[in-house]
Amino acid sequence: MNAIETKGLCKTYDDFKLDSIDLVLPSGCIMGLVGENGAGKSTTMELIMNTVKSDAGQVTVLGTDNKSSDFRKLKEEIGVVLDEAYFPLVLNAKDVNIVMKNTYGNWDENCFYDYLGKFSLPIKKQFKDFSRGMKMKLAIAVALSHNSKLLILDEATSGLDPMVRDEILDIFNDFTRDETHSVLLSSHIVSDLEKICDYIAFIHKGKLVFCEEKDRLLDKYGVVRLSKADFDVIPRSAVKGKKVTDYGVEALVIRDAVSGAIAIERASIEDIILYIAKEDK
Amino acid sequence: MDVIISNASGQPIYEQIFTQIKNNIISGRLKEGDALPSIRVLAKDLRISVITTKRAYEELEKAGYIYTVAAKGCFVAEKNVEVIREERLKEIEEHLKIVSGLAANCNLSDGEIYEIYNLIKKEG
Structure with a gap:
């Protein structure tokens, strides 16, 4: 089963258009959504959760159409974390537990306290005294504690230090040990996504550039650094983006289309995205 | 593992x-x-x-x-002797390809290659 499937998803605002987004996130996998600010990542997530109405297209989440009446109930199984965590400032983690117990029908108190322990979050400290890392961890603990099958996170790791980010990535990694659990997350820190994602979807100016297995992307693309004369020998169709300086050319290429005699370096996901986005300008 | x-x-x-x-x-x-x-x-x-x-x-x-x-x-799976033999043969072939390339590079005759091989075997 697919955790998320979108087909021809469109949304037009006055100054922005999200154009026909097709995503497939198979169950048990982690998908990273990347793209520049304003590319349409958050809009895509809002359309998936049906908090914003789409103009066209179809979304199926955990096998349920998100416009059907069953979707309301299904939301119990989806944990959503946005880039800012909002809880009433005077509440502590214990209070949050009580609120959530009355919000989610399948709230798992023990699970929540387990996560508080795992994240070393204080029980009695008020939310207003939390650091940014603690706030995010609390929001993620909540998202994980109502028997969620799907986590949707919009920039949940931004503004956090590398140690905390890595801890959080480990949580997502562990969460998907269960093959019925899936994660969709967006981040500007592409190296984070490269670390844990099975799939990478790249949205650029409201259009989906690719939605592909991460390892296939890494196998498909490579970076070459050559003199201009050597570069001219490479077939144009193999070049997906380039940077020309007075001293030579750096280019993103399709490995298979370049002769074996040329040294091809590994391209990171960040390289792939930057080159492709620049080429589009 | x-x-x-x-x-x-x-x-x-x-x-x-x-x-x-x-x-x-x-x-x-x-x-x-x-x-x-x-x-x-x-x-x-x-x-x-x-x-x-x-x-x-x-x-x-x-x-x-x-x-x-x-x-x-x-x-x-049960160790399939044939499969492993096949695998090893392939590896040997690969190595011999390299040897033959290197030999051609410095004009070594087949006889000289055999000599080296025999020497290696003798030294065991």
Whole structure:
């Protein structure tokens, strides 16, 4: 089963258009959504959760159409974390537990306290005294504690230090040990996504550039650094983006289309995205 | 079982898993009937993609090194002497190709190559 499937998803605002987004996130996998600010990542997530109405297209989440009446109930199984965590400032983690117990029908108190322990979050400290890392961890603990099958996170790791980010990535990694659990997350820190994602979807100016297995992307693309004369020998169709300086050319290429005699370096996901986005300008 | 994933090697990750598990089996470190970690456990422990790990296991199964029991997992297959022999022959061929290339580079005759080979054998 697919955790998320979108087909021809469109949304037009006055100054922005999200154009026909097709995503497939198979169950048990982690998908990273990347793209520049304003590319349409958050809009895509809002359309998936049906908090914003789409103009066209179809979304199926955990096998349920998100416009059907069953979707309301299904939301119990989806944990959503946005880039800012909002809880009433005077509440502590214990209070949050009580609120959530009355919000989610399948709230798992023990699970929540387990996560508080795992994240070393204080029980009695008020939310207003939390650091940014603690706030995010609390929001993620909540998202994980109502028997969620799907986590949707919009920039949940931004503004956090590398140690905390890595801890959080480990949580997502562990969460998907269960093959019925899936994660969709967006981040500007592409190296984070490269670390844990099975799939990478790249949205650029409201259009989906690719939605592909991460390892296939890494196998498909490579970076070459050559003199201009050597570069001219490479077939144009193999070049997906380039940077020309007075001293030579750096280019993103399709490995298979370049002769074996040329040294091809590994391209990171960040390289792939930057080159492709620049080429589009 | 050791499985080391290298980002520097340039070899696709599924190939790295395939080769290393295969070598573990050929060398006897993994014995016939031994259970392999499930695809998901291995992927999550190594922090690599589940899909990639699945592809490696599929290749291992296709090549006859492992077999899958539904709902139980993957196990090391009976060592097929022919398969391993074939594998070794392929390796020898690869090495001989290199030798023949190097020999051509410095005009070494076949006779001289045999001499070196005999010497190596004698020294054991």
